Amino acid sequence: MRDLTGKTAVVTGAASGMGRAFANRFAQAGMNVVMSDIEEPRLDEAVAEVAAHGTKVVGQITDVSDSGSMDELGERAFAEFVSVHVVCNNAGVSGGRTSPDFVSEADWRWVIDVNLWGVIHGHRVFMPHLLEQGEGHIVNTASILGHLPGHSAYVAAKWGVVGITLGLYNEMIAAKTGIGVSCLCPGWVATDLMNSDRNRPESTMPSALVEPTAEQEAGFEAVRESLKTGMPAPEVAEFVHDAVLNDTFWIFTDMNMVAALQDKHDSITENRNPAPISILDL
Ligand SMILES: NC(=O)c1ccc[n+]([C@@H]2O[C@H](COP(=O)([O-])OP(=O)(O)OC[C@H]3O[C@@H](n4cnc5c(N)ncnc54)[C@H](O)[C@@H]3O)[C@@H](O)[C@H]2O)c1
Numbered sequence: 193m194r195d196l197t198g199k200t201a202v203v204t205g206a207a208s209g210m211g212r213a214f215a216n217r218f219a220q221a222g223m224n225v226v227m228s229d230i231e232e233p234r235l236d237e238a239v240a241e242v243a244a245h246g247t248k249v250v251g252q253i254t255d256v257s258d259s260g261s262m263d264e265l266g267e268r269a270f271a272e273f274v275s276v277h278v279v280c281n282n283a284g285v286s287g288g289r290t291s292p293d294f295v296s297e298a299d300w301r302w303v304i305d306v307n308l309w310g311v312i313h314g315h316r317v318f319m320p321h322l323l324e325q326g327e328g329h330i331v332n333t334a335s336i337l338g339h340l341p342g343h344s345a346y347v348a349a350k351w352g353v354v355g356i357t358l359g360l361y362n363e364m365i366a367a368k369t370g371i372g373v374s375c376l377c378p379g380w381v382a383t384d385l386m387n388s389d390r391n392r393p394e395s396t397m398p399s400a401l402v403e404p405t406a407e408q409e410a411g412f413e414a415v416r417e418s419l420k421t422g423m424p425a426p427e428v429a430e431f432v433h434d435a436v437l438n439d440t441f442w443i444f445t446d447m448n449m450v451a452a453l454q455d456k457h458d459s460i461t462e463n464r465n466p467a468p469i470s471i472l473d474l
Pocket of ligand 1: 204205206207208209210211228229230231254255256257282283284285286306307333334335336377378379380381382383384385386387388391419422
């Protein structure tokens with residue numbers, strides 16, 4: 193898309209972190225914004241912040257894992273603005289427990305439902321409109337962990353997001369739709385992601401939680417520290433804004449981490465085993 197002024201963006205997970213920064217950046221660019229999130233008081237506060245840029249901004253409480261709730265988000269967006277141009281499927285949760293010996297089924301379902309199904313619902317609700325309009329751009333938030341090994345629900349969901357986003361991109365080009373697609377794969381970003389349990393529905397609480405070992409707990413602490421010192425969310429929003437304008441597919445925020453993907457790709461083309469790798473060592 194070459195001009196964003198007067199157009200409309202829909203952002204999920206817009207009350208906090210990166211989604212909130214995207215909403216601010218798009219409003220600064222003159223776009224109207226539909227900000228959706230599951231966390232109500234924080235969304236109200238974020239809507240007021242973004243509306244200060246002077247465009248029309250509305251908030252919609254949405255659970256991206258729920259198809260009916262996502263239908264309502266679409267209905268609200270079309271009722272308020274008629275046209276939608278940029279859709280950021282961004283809402284996500286880290287998941288509380290990340291090792292196969294103590295991941296519960298409830299954890300798996302919650303993380304896959306929000307991180308992967310949220311994107312799938314976003315495509316289902318908004319793609320027919322963008323295709324009919326013949327103009328628009330979808331940005332799906334995956335992660336650098338959508339490319340790296342790991343055995344958690346989070347990694348499974350993010351690999352899924354990379355796969356369907358790449359698939360959508362290829363389909364849009366083959367059908368010459370003019371719809372842009374971006375796959376955002378951030379490294380560490382300073383957000384509230386490690387406090388995702390704040391939005392965890394009661395229904396997904398595991399009946400029995402196995403406590404992490406000291407070593408596993410040290411791993412969580414290292415992730416929390418890496419997030420704290422990560423890239424500020426407004427810098428990621430700048431990348432996203434530019435990717436929409438320049439029709440850029442891959443949005444990586446940390447090229448040192450990207451360098452670590454090389455061995456995986458080489459191991460495939462060279463038909464050999466990959467070297468072991470851990471995100472905490474990058
Ligand atoms: N922070 C990082 O280092 C990092 C790195 C790679 C990818 N990501 C991804 O970035 C995206 C944004 O996360 P963030 O880092 O800004 O974290 P964040 O916790 O600050 O923001 C996530 C937002 O999603 C919302 N949300 C959670 N569950 C929801 C649901 N069911 N329906 C609707 N909204 C829901 C939360 O309320 C929150 O406002 C996520 O998809 C995350 O997986 C984050």
